[in-house]
Amino acid sequence: MDIKNLMVTGGCGFIGSNFIRYLLEEADFMGKIINVDKLTYAGNPENLSDISERYPGRYVFQKADICDAVRMNQIFRDYQVDAICHFAAESHVDRSIKRPEEFIQTNITGTFNLLETIRQNAGQFRLFHHVSTDEVYGSLGREGYFTEETPYRPNSPYSASKAASDHLVRAYHETYGLPAVISNCSNNYGPYQFPEKLIPLMILNALDGKPLPVYGDGRNVRDWLYVKDHCGAIWTIMRFGDKGETYNIGGNSEMENIVIVEMICDILDEIIPVSAGYSRKKLITFVKDRPGHDRRYAIDFSKLQKAFNWTPRESLATGLRKTIVWYLENANWIERSRSGEYRAWISEQYEQERSPS
Ligand code: NAD
Ligand code: DAU
Secondary structure (H helix, E strand, C coil), X not given: CCCCEEEEECCCCHHHHHHHHHHHHCCCCCCEEEEEECCCCCCCHHXXXXXXXXXXXXXXXXXXXXXXXXXXXXXXXXXXXXXXXXXXXXXXXXXXXXXXXXXXXXXXXXXXXXXXXHHHCCCCCCEEEEEEEHHHHCCCCCCCCECCCCCCCCCCHHHHHHHHHHHHHHHHHHHHCCCEEEEEECEEECCCCCCCCHHHHHHHHHHHCCCEEXXXXXXXXXXXXXXXXXXXXXXXXXXXXXXXXXXXXXXXXXXXXXXXXXXXXXXXXXXXXXXXXXXXXXXXXXXCCCCCCCCECCECCHHHHHHHCCCCCCCHHHHHHHHXXXXXXXXXXXXXXXXXXXXXXXXXXXXXXXXEC
């Protein structure tokens, strides 16, 4: 697909910034990127500071809220946007349990605004790629996988808001012929992930000698997808996917949370031993479970695999090691990401929720 002016929403966040980097540095993308991001606590323009210097003609940043219809229309017209890859969202389940309002606003109303902007300026518009989550499918037992046919059964305010946005995208395709594709992926990890999610939180706490708060019995299962593999899958779907279709993206790496945390401790102990015989696993602390905590996610991505021969390249062992090394080498990024609202949130978490079970 020959995209000239691609709007990437949420491009200063974890996956969005990795995606922009991937498009400009590695993919066969020749157009221009317009990164639209509100810069919430999770958005960090530093993730792309080198990119804006190295690609001045092909990358622009617009600080804007996707809920602002006037701004969205203006940006759409000013840059003659012909495709959108939509990442912008409130993305953290724990936050959605405490304060759901912003999830409804950004994830539902924001997505609606983008769809309306496209509808009103249809012209040369070619593709809306909606980045969604496997959490819309709910929770699995010990057996089975989520397929594209699995009925929606979201359990948290976050996943319910993502499910609503998926339905809107689908409806705009069916009703107005809007050229849209949806991808639903599993848990991402890798460089630039804000340290509130499991893997970066555990890496940083373990380095600081702080407790490693594992929810419930630690036996909940997630399917871990290295962020660069996710970026490659999205670009594959953008180029070759059929409009109106949904594609699941998974990492082929199911793992219990407690095992992930132990793996992180082992890798850190090997790279930076504390003292002879000491293991960071001693920091593991079982805490009160997350309300409505989904037990298991597992993705069947055979549709994507069969159609386009896509498969994840990174195993959990190799991806986790790369991720840990990245966090070790990027202390400045960590320091700045952890200032301000992050500190307030984490300290609130520890005071109210993370008392040992
Ligand atoms: P993130 O929280 O790291 O980044 C979200 C970005 O969106 C931030 O830069 C933030 O500033 C921006 N943003 C938030 N509200 C906005 C608004 N109203 N207007 C403009 N920008 C706004 O999220 P992420 O982990 O990179 O996730 C990106 C997308 O992928 C989300 O849609 C999420 O639901 C989806 N997803 C994430 C994962 C995962 O494991 N992280 C897995 C499946 C799907
Ligand atoms: O499955 C895709 C989803 O993955 C995305 O849609 C979300 O945006 C993303 O945040 C992620 O959601 P999770 O809730 O699965 O991710 P999180 O990193 O918050 O938690 C992963 C697992 O680890 C989950 O079972 C809860 C557990 N956990 C998490 C934290 C933060 C802990 O045990 N302790 C913790 O401190």
